[in-house]
Amino acid sequence: xxxxxxxxxxxxxxVEKCARELFRQIEGKVDICxxxxxxxxxxxxxxxxxxxxxxxxxxxxQEEISSFCDENLEMLASKRLGLFINxxxxxxxxxxxxxxxxxxxxxxxxxxxxxxxxxxxxxxxxFWERVVTTRMxxxxxxxxxxxxxxxxxxxxxxxxxNE
Ligand SMILES: Cc1cc2nc3c(=O)[nH]c(=O)nc-3n(C[C@H](O)[C@H](O)[C@H](O)COP(=O)(O)O)c2cc1C
Numbered sequence: 001x002x003x004x005x006x007x008x009x010x011x012x013x014x015v016e017k018c019a020r021e022l023f024r025q026i027e028g029k030v031d032i033c034x035x036x037x038x039x040x041x042x043x044x045x046x047x048x049x050x051x052x053x054x055x056x057x058x059x060x061x062q063e064e065i066s067s068f069c070d071e072n073l074e075m076l077a078s079k080r081l082g083l084f085i086n087x088x089x090x091x092x093x094x095x096x097x098x099x100x101x102x103x104x105x106x107x108x109x110x111x112x113x114x115x116x117x118x119x120x121x122x123x124x125x126x127f128w129e130r131v132v133t134t135r136m137x138x139x140x141x142x143x144x145x146x147x148x149x150x151x152x153x154x155x156x157x158x159x160x161x162n163e
Contacts, residue, residue, distance in 0.1 A: 002048040009062040012124040025155035035064040049080040056087035061101035088118035112157040
């Protein structure tokens, strides 16, 4: 059984929900760290596996995730690594957003990378965020949902695949 750390940033709760679902499904000891709440960041060297997850807003992952990856690049590259994003697009657009969200070296090193879909909770969004997401959904004919299957597949892979 491995020690796994899940590090995430969530604007309105979708990434947090997915991180907690991974936490529930991954075998062994699992710790979870919310970068937006500035949770105490544990010593990364104590983990065999690390998962990093964030969401896409106007094409970019959160600054907290980018900085975390840049500041811990070598350490992350030496781990069994999983990377995920939440976003509304799927298919090639989502894959491109996933590729752009993390440094190239981490994309190459990761044993599992995926996008889990996205949600829009109108009550949690500002006026501007509602305008942006409504336009995205109308223009893109998007399915607004999180994929439980993708989360389950990710959890199985990070729990079983060895480098
Ligand atoms: C202002 C705004 C901009 C967004 N831009 C994108 C985008 O460029 N591409 C995309 O696929 N999803 C985009 N989304 C969808 C979010 O990635 C999705 O709502 C996700 O579930 C947010 O997760 P979080 O609440 O945990 O941060 C955007 C959402 C908002 C509110």
